[in-house]
Amino acid sequence: MLSLIIPVRSALHAVYPDLRPLRTAAKARDWAAVSRYFDALPPGFDATTAVTMVSQIRGIGRWLQLMVDTHREDPLPRLLLGAHLIIVGWKVRSSYRAQYVGREQFALFHEYLYRADRLLSDVTAVQPGSTAAWTFRLDTARGLGFGLPEARRRYAKAAESCAAPFAAQRKLVQQLCPKWGGDFKAVREFTRECLTQTPDGGICGAVVGEGYLEARFDYDHGHVNAAEIREDLDVASARILHADFQPQHGWVAAHSLLAASFVVQLDKDAARPHFAALGNTFSSYPWQMFDFSDAAAFRKARYAALGR
Known part of the structure; x- marks a missing residue:
């Protein structure tokens, strides 16, 4: 039973060590160092995780x-502030379904998201290839009810x-x-599309698990063909467990x-192999779906699979 209380880590800077210098710079309010970190990222690199980590720092706004x-x-400052405002806004809204969110909460939530979307729109106007900016604009599109066509457009831009x-x-x-206005048929089609495009060693097939x-x-809309989904999960699992796998931002969430x-x-x-790969690291989602304590849910599931 002692293994159940081994500390586990979900903070981004703990999960991805390459983010630690960035966190140190942001907490010290050292703009030159923050800017150097992002300038050094290679072309095509998805900076979403790095931006998320900075935007989550308490009092950074x-x-x-x-x-x-x-x-x-x-x-860059607009990208970071836009992401931060999304996080603040979503805390105001809470994670409850819409019918349980008050009118004043919604009003303030929308205010934050409109501000964020304006900032992020400025970023994509001058950096149309910013995957991170388009990714965060998916959050604002969803929260502001811009609809599925606009969300798909923004996703296509993020993926370009x-x-x-x-x-x-x-x-x-x-x-x-x-x-959020869709259906699980569309989820299934999209996740299978992602899976078919995932090479050996890739993590993107894991979105099948999210769907x-x-x-x-x-419980209101969830109708799944367990046999079909299992086939997809097995393929996604084989992809990420392949010998060609290289750790990248997102691998902890994928496992x-x-x-x-x-x-x-x-x-x-x-x-079992996914828990073995995770070790003492995990992502809050999806374990928060299992228990009020995401860490407790992860520990319990890991112990059941690995005995530690």
């Missing part, structure tokens, strides 16, 4: 606004300059769910999605 005001020709737009794919899956879990936990999917299917053998 005022400093980012100052950077927007003092670096007017630089799109990135070979593996995993973060954008996951956000579009959420938009395609019934709770599957959303359907299983949606978490597949591990959780196999847990739901009561297949410890299939879940």
Whole structure:
């Protein structure tokens, strides 16, 4: 039982060590160092995870606004502030279904998201190949009710300059769910499309797990063909467990999605290699769907699969 209390890590800077210098620079309010980090990223790199980490730092908003005001020709401050405003806005809204969110909450939520979308629109105007900016604009499109066609347009833009737009794919899956105006047929079609485009060693096929879990936990609309989904999960699993796999931002979420999917299917053998790959790291989603404590849910599932 002692293994159940081994600390686990979900913070982005703990999961992805390459983000630690960026976090240090952002917490020190060292704009030159923050800017150097992003300038050093290779062409086609999806900076969504790095931007997310900066935008989650407590109390960062005022400093980012100052950077927007003092670096007017630089799109990076707008990207970071836009992402931060989305996070703040979603906290105001909460994760409850729409019928349980108050009118004032919605009004403030929309205010934050409109501000964010204006900032991110400025970024994509000068950097149309910014995968991160388009990815965050999927959040604003969903929250502001811009509709599926606009969400798909934004996803297509996010995918244009990135070979593996995993973060954008996951956000579009959420938009395609019934709770946001879509249906699980569209989710299935899109996740299978992502899977077929995933090479050996790739992580994008794991969005199949996200679609599957959303359907299983949606008691009003969730209708899934377990046999068909299982075939897709097995293919996605084989892709990420392939010898050509190289860690990249998103790999922890990908393994978490597949591990959780196999847990739901009561297949410890299939879940085991994903828990082994994760070690003591995990992503909050999807484990937050299983328990009020995402860490407790992960520990319990890992222990059942690995005995540690």
